[in-house]
Amino acid sequence: MAFRLKLVPENTNIDFFRWARFTFGGSLAAVVAAILVTLVLGLNFGIDFKGGTTIRTDSSQPVDVGAYRDAVAPLNLGDVLISEVYDPTFGPDQHVAMLRIQAQEGDEAITPEIIGSIEAALKAVDPSITFPSVESVGPKVSGELIWTAVLSVLAGTLAIVVYIWLRFEWQFAVGAVVALIHDIALTIGIFSLFQLKFDLSIIAALLTILGYSINDTVVVFDRLRENLIKYKQTPLRDLCNLSVNETLSRTVMTSGTTLLALIALLIFGGDVIRGFVFAMTWGVIVGTYSSVYVAKNVVLLLGVKRDWSKQDDGPAGTQFATGK
């Protein structure tokens, strides 16, 4: 027998419901907490959603945020946020900062004159400074972008639910949607908690998380569907456990390889897409968790109609039905 790396022992028989009070309950609490955090702290919207201008500076001199601020202050641009950016991929004398300027009254995109004056002011502080990127979004477009983003996440969730409903049963669709809400809420929550920049690329990451998480969930559901046919008498709870155990090594393997690629990207991918990759990495972790600990719990709560030969004489989930 050749050596095989086993991330998960061959025949697992873990009772995934044993700590349901903590796992499922904890998930529910985390979702509620994430929603509360988002409501209280709000999101640190990027210019895609809020309008305004970002300027990225790159210089061989160390960044002096105070000097930058003093240089820009006389221009009366309102709220200007200046932050230094650190990244392991930068060269030894590469110093990067981001300036964020609020949307200007009465203008859609920022005017070339304003950009020119900012660049000139910064050049006076640090002659070696360059401006690798300047982005400006007007309030009109940013309003529409928010709407499109919300719409795309809703449409994505809805399309998945409909598909699962068609392929499985409605209980599975509800389980899937609860798992998806769990993943999205926790991802948005962590962005709010740490006030990470939330822009269009994060929406793309959210949709990818939707796809990834449902992928995991579907694999478990597929096995559950198969086992439901195979073992007609076994209680649903045991079947759920069996299905998760049977697919566990696959779940861990796939999450492992995906996380491996994502973590490589997170470390070496540069700061421009770090937020995007972080959202995805976090989403893969919570997505894997939710397909093991959330989706099937919902299915168990709702019950599944097992015996199609009998008349439908009660609510679904006959093993829980008390009878008339």
Add this chain to the structure above:
Amino acid sequence: MLNIPLWKRIVIWGLCALGLLTALPNAFYTRAERHNDAVVAAERAGFETAEQATDRALWPSFVPSNLVNLGLDLRGGAHLLAEVQVADVYKARMDGLWPDMRRALADARGEIGGIRRAPSDPSELRIQIEKPEAMAKAVEIARGLSNPIVTLTGVGQNDLDVSAEGDTLIVTLSEAERQATDDRTLRQSLEIIRRRVDEVGTREPTIQRQGENRILIQVPGIGSATELKELIGTTAQLTFHPVIGRGTDGDAIAQPGTVIYPSVDDGDDGVFYTLDEVPVVTGEDLVDARPDFDQNGRPAVAFRFNTSGARKFGDYTGANVGQLFAIVLDEEVISAPRINQHIPGGSGIITGNFSVEASTNLAVLLRAGALPAKMTFLEERTIGPELGQDSIDAGRIAAVIGLVGVVFFMIASYGLFGVFASVALGLNIAMLFGILSTIGATLTLPGIAGIVLTVGMAVDANVLVFERIREEMKTAKGPARAIELGYEKAMSAIIDANITTFITALILFFLGSGPVKGFAVTLVVGLITSVFTAIWVTRLFVVTWFDRKRPKSITV
């Protein structure tokens, strides 16, 4: 199930080979790019320079040379989203209608009395008439000036809506005509922007209409959005007007039929010209414009009119020798020279306060034609080329590390089967690049992330199958049967799992914009290639190996 027919094997190997071949140019990006550029340049010019010939020789022409386009965030360049102020055109239409309307109503002076244009919203024409009781007649005359609209949907409709309010006749464009006008304005703007950008000669600009009244412009390689805005944001409406007066009061109220424009000429600071509102000739009559110098060596723009423009220009200059004549660009007087003699040839030069750069720019703008309406910019982004290169390098490192890690994991976990899956993963990435190049997709930074994600997820289908084979082995049905069942039973999970991801990727594609769309494209293509390699290529490896060795038992 274990017998794959020969034709299927050929198709699978053929698709893999095709994938490798079409992906090949991307491995030699600069060489293939120089080859492509040389071919395009030679085709455009109609001949080939020695330099182009060497560039062309860098890449054999019998091998595909399509490359994955690099998005703005990777190549650097400028992105603008412009909104065309379509309502500008309504005003121009109303102003153009007024002289005809005045003439038509004046012919019926006996019945309706004197008329006067009343101040109004720019999108309508309000005319006060002396005898309100004859309003019906006035409305009838005004209606006589409207034309039926010739569009597919606007059958039976006229271009003007005429109504009356007390002693005022109100003329506006009808709803159908407005829509038709808006559409025309957008098309014209698109065409003119395209001409202006093409004149500068950059690589693969994207100029697209978005929605009702927006235009998306992406130009790779241009230094900044500001530069691009100067090029396309200028209306470049050139007109030649008779000068009525000259003053220094910009706030003076213009008499009806005249306009007051500021001068931007050298040594003419603070001067305002009163001009006849109706131009003698406009830029529409220009056939050519190029940068030039005047007799004092100052930068200027030389121009030539078409026949009708030349006649109008000649007639006017002949009749008004000694008078001032204003050259107006976008409501500013560039210069107001004195007409020294009759200018019959229809050509001349515009002098003014120009730098060489400005005169070159103006010539480009005049040649491409004026924009029908002003534009406001809703969104603009500039990305420097260094930043893009950094991103490409970072993405490449991440992809390689991810790939090595995944291959290590797969081989450690599944042995020989892991090797099969890893080779299939390599083919998968090649095919992904091959398809992206062939369909001319654009690779963006999130797109690179999509590829890295594909690397991680691509093995998922293989893992599902291998795990299933392991399980089937436990029930000891023999290796052949286990492999067969493994593929068969894993299929529904593979299909369901990938279709759901596919759905979200499609939504991203249709609702996303720019970089996000690029991500969606790589995700969709990555899904297709990874399902293909997992259920066909890996299986072909496994089956071929199994046929050769006929092992009594297998270890997955």
